[in-house]
Amino acid sequence: MRKVVFKSLTVENFATFADKICFTTEIEAGKKENLHNAFECYDSFFNKVSFLYGANGSGKTYFCKAIREIQRILALSPLMTVEDKGFLGLPQFKGINSEVKPFAFEVSYQDKPTKFSIEVIIDDILYHYEFSIKKREILYELLTKRKRRTEILIERSSSDFKDITLYSQLKEFENNKHTVKSATLCLPIAALLNNRVAVSIVEAINQIHVINMTAANLSSINNKNSFSDERKIKYLNILKRADPTLREMSISFEEEEVARQEIDNDDFENRSIIATKTTVGVSTTHAVYSEGEEIESTPISFFGDESLGTIKLFTVLPHLYDVLEKGGVLVIDEVENGLHLSLVKEIINLFVNEFSNPNYAQLICTSHQPLLIDGDFRRDQVWVTSKNSFGKSSLHRMSELKTSRAKVNLANRILEGAFGCNPDCFFENNT
Numbered sequence: 001m002r003k004v005v006f007k008s009l010t011v012e013n014f015a016t017f018a019d020k021i022c023f024t025t026e027i028e029a030g031k032k033e034n035l036h037n038a039f040e041c042y043d044s045f046f047n048k049v050s051f052l053y054g055a056n057g058s059g060k061t062y063f064c065k066a067i068r069e070i071q072r073i074l075a076l077s078p079l080m081t082v083e084d085k086g087f088l089g090l091p092q093f094k095g096i097n098s099e100v101k102p103f104a105f106e107v108s109y110q111d112k113p114t115k116f117s118i119e120v121i122i123d124d125i126l127y128h129y130e131f132s133i134k135k136r137e138i139l140y141e142l143l144t145k146r147k148r149r150t151e152i153l154i155e156r157s158s159s160d161f162k163d164i165t166l167y168s169q170l171k172e173f174e175n176n177k178h179t180v181k182s183a184t185l186c187l188p189i190a191a192l193l194n195n196r197v198a199v200s201i202v203e204a205i206n207q208i209h210v211i212n213m214t215a216a217n218l219s220s221i222n223n224k225n226s227f228s229d230e231r232k233i234k235y236l237n238i239l240k241r242a243d244p245t246l247r248e249m250s251i252s253f254e255e256e257e258v259a260r261q262e263i264d265n266d267d268f269e270n271r272s273i274i275a276t277k278t279t280v281g282v283s284t285t286h287a288v289y290s291e292g293e294e295i296e297s298t299p300i301s302f303f304g305d306e307s308l309g310t311i312k313l314f315t316v317l318p319h320l321y322d323v324l325e326k327g328g329v330l331v332i333d334e335v336e337n338g339l340h341l342s343l344v345k346e347i348i349n350l351f352v353n354e355f356s357n358p359n360y361a362q363l364i365c366t367s368h369q370p371l372l373i374d375g376d377f378r379r380d381q382v383w384v385t386s387k388n389s390f391g392k393s394s395l396h397r398m399s400e401l402k403t404s405r406a407k408v409n410l411a412n413r414i415l416e417g418a419f420g421c422n423p424d425c426f427f428e429n430n431t
Contacts, residue, residue, distance in 0.1 A: 003123055004204045005041050006329040006362055010117035010130070014069065015062040016393035018103035020115070023063070025050055025362060028380045028399055037352055037378055039360040042121050047381045048351045051373055052366040052395075054385030059393030060366035061212070063385065064333045068210050070116050072096060073133065074202055077184035078192045099135040105391035113139050120204045127201050129187065131156075136183045143170070143187055143201070153197065154186050161186075169197040208329040209319045213312060213337035226318035227251045227280070235317050242310045245286040247297050252281040282314070312338040316347075324350060327359030335365035336372070344372060 005025075012020040027038050027045045038045040054060050076096055103109040117130035125147050132140040141156035141164075153170045157163045159182035166174050173190040180186045190198035225231070236249045282302040287294045303311060316332070323330045336344045350356045351363040365372075373382060379399035387393045 003041075003121075003327055003359070004207065004329070005046055005121040005360070006208060006364075007046065007119040007121055007126065008117070009063075009067065009119075010115070011063075011066045012115040013102045013109055013112050014066055014114045014116070015101060016059045016103065016387060016391060017062060017066070017395075018106065018109055018392040019394070021063075021393070021395040023050075023383065023395060025364075027378065031378070031380065031399070034376045034378045036354075037376070037381060041360070042124055042126060046360075046362070047378065048357065048360065048362060049348055049377075050362070050364045050381055050383065051377075052364070052383045052385060053368070053370070054366075055387070056368075058385040058387045059395065060385050061333050062393065063395065064210050064212065064331055064366065066116065067118075067208055067331060069100065070118060071206055071208070071210075073100070073131075073185060074188045074205060077188040080181055080184045081179055081189060081192075097136075100133050103392070118205060120201070122200055122204050127204075129201065129205075131185060138182060138185055141186055145197075154190075156186060159183075170195060173198070208331060209323060210331040210333075211316065211319055212333040213316070213339070214334050224253050226322055227253045231318070231321060234321065235314065238317065239310060239314060242313060243286070243306065246284055247287055248285045249302075250283045252279075252283075254279045254281075309338045309340075313343070320347065320350065323361040323363075324357055325359070327361050329362045329364070332363070332365040335367050336369040341369060341371060344369070348372065 007026055008022065008024040010020060010022045011017045025046045027047055035045065037049065038047050040046075052060050052063060079096070100114045102112060102114050113132040113134040115130065115132045117128070119126060119128050121127070125145055128142075128144045128146070130140075130142050131138060137159050138156070139159060141154055142152070143154035145151050145153055145168075152167050155165045155167070161177050161180040164177050164180060164186055166177065170190060173186075173193065173195050176189075176193055177186065179193075180189050187198050188202050191202040232249060232251055235251075236246070239249070240246050283299060284302045284306075285297040285299050288296045288298050300306070302314075319330055322328065335347070339347075348363065348365075351361060380397055382398040384396050384398055385393055386396075
């Protein structure tokens with residue numbers, strides 16, 4: 001099993017992030033307080049949990065969407081190699097072929113490319129991947145690896161495949177680089193054709209789970225192991241704490257092929273792109289009482305009759321256990337939405353605790369709730385988003401902001417508005 005660590009994300013000219021923002025899970029050197037919140041890898045230490053705070057509309061959700069956008073473009077590239085792209089109009093592919101949206105509130109940014117950069121550590125090797133894209137056209141792409149020294153694997157200077165230079169382990173893709181189109185990235189095409197390094201990097205990036213707790217229905221993980229008998233027992237025991245009448249739970253998991261497209265009719269290996277639709281069904285039985293004694297059980301509609309909080313708890317459990325059991329990265333937007341503060345703190349503690357998180361899974365969460373960090377957390381675990389009067393969002397680490405070097409209660413400081421996390425008064429002129 002490959003060990004994957006999410007090190008950093010850099011975004012420029014995307015959504016409200018007009019100017020470059022840089023996020024990292026690597027802790028600041030020399031600051032040794034609360035090291036139980038970090039783990040060692042690649043001759044450095046990384047935070048197990050990172051928090052993003054900010055006022056409404058400050059850019060927290062767009063931070064999460066930036067990761068999803070990288071994943072979308074990686075997923076789109078193999079589809080764009082197919083000459084007949086009519087199947088992209090299927091409902092299952094809605095939005096996948098949309099243009100990347102630059103910063104919208106200043107004219108000069110419309111003609112600039114959007115830039116993404118992401119760093120992951122796979123089995124103690126650091127991979128740095130970056131690209132720039134304008135609408136749908138790839139303008140630049142770079143992939144490097146670092147073990148003892150830095151090596152370039154992919155270097156691309158234009159949308160033309162002729163301007164792609166391959167090195168080292170990606171050199172074997174040389175005879176196939178003509179398949180890379182102006183709207184496709186080289187890395188996922190190399191992965192599609194089974195280059196081992198490319199496959200491992202694309203899988204590592206795509207396995208970053210990004211979920212939004214404000215969504216009415218959270219997307220499920222397309223993995224039958226997430227709903228194995230062992231997992232069902234764990235889920236049931238947890239959900240009983242929220243609903244003590246719950247007795248039995250049955251979960252059905254179905255995958256249906258909805259589209260298949262051959263990559264090349266002359267392809268000797270008959271490679272094809274397959275789209276599937278996953279359906280998860282849940283049925284539960286609940287205790288019925290007579291004068292305080294349980295006499296029978298009755299079924300209810302789980303998604304129709306359970307509380308929204310219980311449903312959200314259920315839908316987030318597969319994501320939690322997948323990363324906690326295997327290692328990986330989970331990004332949750334508005335982690336406290338629909339869940340009690342104590343429960344959210346329990347979720348955070350699952351990642352901090354070495355017993356429940358033996359593989360050093362990482363959690364990144366956005367929140368409006370300062371009391372989540374009312375405890376022994378590092379300043380470099382906390383990030384602050386803010387938006388200026390021109391609509392531009394920025395991202396800063398709390399440890400970079402001016403504070404006393406004495407021990408500071410981070411939750412109280414956020415509540416006091418010391419770091420710009422709190423919104424201006426919305427209703428002061430209307431009351």
